[in-house]
Amino acid sequence: MHGEVAISGAKNAVLPIMAATLLTSEPCLIRRVPDLSDVRFMTQILTWLGAEVKSEGDTVRVRAKKIKGAGDYDLVRKMRGSICIMGPLLGRLHDVKVSLPGGCVIGARPINLHLKGLQSLGAKVTIENGYVHAKAKRLVGSAMFLGGRSGSTVLGTANVMMAAVLAEGVTVIESAACEPEVTDLAHFLNAMGAKISGIGSPTLTITGVKQLHGAEHEVIPDRIEAATYAIAAAVTNGEVTLRGARADHMHAVLDKLKDSGVTTHCNEKGISVKRNGRLKPVDITTLPYSGFPTDAQAQMMALMIMTPGISIITERIFESRFMHVSELSRLGADIEIEGPSAIVKGGKPLSGAPVMASDLRASAALVIAGLAARGNTQVNRVYHLDRGYENIDVKLRKLGARIERIEES
Numbered sequence: 001m002h003g004e005v006a007i008s009g010a011k012n013a014v015l016p017i018m019a020a021t022l023l024t025s026e027p028c029l030i031r032r033v034p035d036l037s038d039v040r041f042m043t044q045i046l047t048w049l050g051a052e053v054k055s056e057g058d059t060v061r062v063r064a065k066k067i068k069g070a071g072d073y074d075l076v077r078k079m080r081g082s083i084c085i086m087g088p089l090l091g092r093l094h095d096v097k098v099s100l101p102g103g104c105v106i107g108a109r110p111i112n113l114h115l116k117g118l119q120s121l122g123a124k125v126t127i128e129n130g131y132v133h134a135k136a137k138r139l140v141g142s143a144m145f146l147g148g149r150s151g152s153t154v155l156g157t158a159n160v161m162m163a164a165v166l167a168e169g170v171t172v173i174e175s176a177a178c179e180p181e182v183t184d185l186a187h188f189l190n191a192m193g194a195k196i197s198g199i200g201s202p203t204l205t206i207t208g209v210k211q212l213h214g215a216e217h218e219v220i221p222d223r224i225e226a227a228t229y230a231i232a233a234a235v236t237n238g239e240v241t242l243r244g245a246r247a248d249h250m251h252a253v254l255d256k257l258k259d260s261g262v263t264t265h266c267n268e269k270g271i272s273v274k275r276n277g278r279l280k281p282v283d284i285t286t287l288p289y290s291g292f293p294t295d296a297q298a299q300m301m302a303l304m305i306m307t308p309g310i311s312i313i314t315e316r317i318f319e320s321r322f323m324h325v326s327e328l329s330r331l332g333a334d335i336e337i338e339g340p341s342a343i344v345k346g347g348k349p350l351s352g353a354p355v356m357a358s359d360l361r362a363s364a365a366l367v368i369a370g371l372a373a374r375g376n377t378q379v380n381r382v383y384h385l386d387r388g389y390e391n392i393d394v395k396l397r398k399l400g401a402r403i404e405r406i407e408e409s
């Protein structure tokens, strides 16, 4: 693959940022909003809550003048990420009721840390009939530790931060998530008049304010989308420029690509990626940011199955995020799972086959492997892809890939 690909706004930043607009009755303008099914879902949820949402190109204007505190059961249940409406609704209305998100194929994904944080601010939390109900006469700032069995929680940090910005007094979150998406949300909240310091560090200090005002914000580029295209370029022995990508958000991925024999250069446009001959096996362990992102694990596995030698990929964030292994094996890959690790014996030629997508990042890995397999690969259930990749088939075709979308009969 050769050429340039424009990196869209980050899905995992725009969802909590859209939810944060619920904290004010004034209009907010969000730019570089990617056209994804998850974003459309969040728009439906905000509209359902009473907000006025208008989209024009990649700009969304939200005005949550008058809102209700109970999210639609089915809408929230369908998209886990929408749990991040809980913090802003509690912060503004002191009363919120949303359906429990439940687990997904990659893990149980409990929200105990979210609830622990909201309870520390004084909320009374009950779980009944599949709903979580959080209520508080007043929210009062407090110090809390938000680390769990696999470290920090991204949306847990986001939810507690959004509830704490309107609480009385000071909140200190220890073991806060440091992901760039959490940093982007904190910058948006400060643009709305919040007082958050320690942004980007594991200790966030939030001094509550009486109210927030409207604000404008441009969402950061999607580092996981950028990582996906970088890996696709490496798998196809190509040279691609990731326009608008930010290398300062991608150190762990770029470092592993370098170790595997891929050259990356940062320039004014973004990042250029070029494979230099033979690939080398690398071991990967997923960790909270700034460690190697779990959301790029499957894609990196697609690169390692192309790489002669043994590489070990260990998943430390989610307990069952190897759904792509059996599908990659259909293409001829040799992968063995040992507890939290997958042992990849790479370098075997792949041949195309019909495969089934199970979740967002697994489906991206299947597309990447399909680009390297002899013959045709048919990836089914691409709705998973559309949740997190804007026009992936169009963008890949522009880079020279032979890929087309087939309507499922």
Ligand code: EPZ
Pocket: 011, 012, 013, 015, 081, 107, 108, 109, 110, 111, 112, 113, 114, 115, 148, 149, 150, 151, 152, 153, 154, 155, 156, 294, 295, 317, 318, 319, 360, 361, 388
């Ligand atoms: C966010 O999910 C992302 N989603 C995920 O991206 C990403 O994989 C994940 O962070 C980790 O980076 C969005 O931002 C919408 P966590 P989140 O809370 O916040 C455990 C993608 O592909 N945990 O940081 O739900 C949890 O089970 C998606 O774009 C608790 O135990 O993830 C997991 O093992 C997939 N209790 C770990 O912490 C809690 O209360 C990290 O989860 C919360 C989490």
